[in-house]
Amino acid sequence: xxRSKETQKTGVAMRGNLTLSAVAAVLxxxxxxxxxxxxxxxxxxxxxxxxxxxxxxxxxxxxxxAQNPIASLISVPIQENVNFGIEPGDRNxxxxxxxxxxxxxxxxxxxxxxxxxxxxxYQPLPVPQAPAPLAQETGVNGLGDMNPSFFFSPKKKxxxxxxxxxxPTIVLxxxxxxxxxxxGKLSMGPTLVALVQPSHWTIGFLANNVWSVxxxxxxxxxxxxxxxxxxxxxxxxxxxxxxxxQPIVTANWRAAGDNVxxxxxxGGVGRVMKLGFQPVNISAQFYGNAVxxxxxxxxxxxxxxxxxxxxxxxxxxxxxxxxxxxxxxxEQPQKK
Numbered sequence: 001x002x003r004s005k006e007t008q009k010t011g012v013a014m015r016g017n018l019t020l021s022a023v024a025a026v027l028x029x030x031x032x033x034x035x036x037x038x039x040x041x042x043x044x045x046x047x048x049x050x051x052x053x054x055x056x057x058x059x060x061x062x063x064x065x066a067q068n069p070i071a072s073l074i075s076v077p078i079q080e081n082v083n084f085g086i087e088p089g090d091r092n093x094x095x096x097x098x099x100x101x102x103x104x105x106x107x108x109x110x111x112x113x114x115x116x117x118x119x120x121x122y123q124p125l126p127v128p129q130a131p132a133p134l135a136q137e138t139g140v141n142g143l144g145d146m147n148p149s150f151f152f153s154p155k156k157k158x159x160x161x162x163x164x165x166x167x168p169t170i171v172l173x174x175x176x177x178x179x180x181x182x183x184g185k186l187s188m189g190p191t192l193v194a195l196v197q198p199s200h201w202t203i204g205f206l207a208n209n210v211w212s213v214x215x216x217x218x219x220x221x222x223x224x225x226x227x228x229x230x231x232x233x234x235x236x237x238x239x240x241x242x243x244x245x246q247p248i249v250t251a252n253w254r255a256a257g258d259n260v261x262x263x264x265x266x267g268g269v270g271r272v273m274k275l276g277f278q279p280v281n282i283s284a285q286f287y288g289n290a291v292x293x294x295x296x297x298x299x300x301x302x303x304x305x306x307x308x309x310x311x312x313x314x315x316x317x318x319x320x321x322x323x324x325x326x327x328x329x330x331e332q333p334q335k336k
């Protein structure tokens with residue numbers, strides 16, 4: 001009876017994760033049907049002042065800002081990652097990342113950009129049983145280790161083209177289940193992002209390396225020394241669409257043999273648009289792992305919805321509110 005209850009709980013957890021992925025996929029596929037084809041900037045807000053970022057008034061600039069990890073733009077990415085083919089049993093791992101990005105003006109020449117990743121994880125667990133097709137599956141759901149990063153970024157581009165930021169990144173031992181969902185260590189290290197945006201392109205990288213400095217003893221949990229490199233290349237098309245490849249290459253320097261690197265290849269498609277009056281960035285990407293640790297995932301699906309909040313002046317906010325009220329008044333007679 002006890003084993004049966006555990007199996008039922010696991011089934012509910014797996015169904016919950018599959019439902020989440022399905023909802024994200026439906027949202028991505030149906031969003032173009034409900035998205036407005038009008039420009040991001042509403043009438044009356046196309047003229048910017050020196051204090052207003054271009055992203056607040058221009059659709060193309062908003063798309064470029066959405067593709068810049070350290071833009072002067074508040075955004076809230078909600079990213080669903082499904083990692084397929086984990087052994088034993090060809091299982092699936094789900095990682096839902098909620099990762100708000102908040103720029104803070106610290107001086108006339110510098111911004112501090114805070115990027116805070118909060119992972120919610122479903123981790124499949126192996127169940128000892130006789131050699132045969134898996135008859136029982138189980139796993140653990142919960143909060144993973146949070147990862148805040150702090151980028152100090154100049155407001156002016158280097159030589160007029162290079163956008164960059166540098167600072168510390170920290171891995172906090174916040175996992176609700178340290179055995180399976182977290183490293184059990186406080187880790188930190190440097191992080192760097194750099195990119196250029198010529199014409200229709202956004203090309204750049206984000207890299208960091210963290211080392212453990214405190215936490216569970218090395219007997220309970222191994223020391224951490226991990227590297228991450230995310231390359232991103234976007235090509236912007238018409239009507240807010242873009243093609244993208246954004247593979248995340250990782251290395252566990254303490255692993256042995258062929259278990260150090262994970263190297264994915266792939267890409268996908270996305271669109272920056274409006275859902276009602278809310279600017280959003282929606283994308284779907286697929287990656288196959290050319291190199292991966294023993295028992296690791298063979299390929300990944302990444303679905304993402306990003307809420308975008310460009311800065312507006314008080315006058316532009318007033319104009320936008322008037323536009324919203326006008327649209328609501330026009331819609332009411334149609335509903336009657």
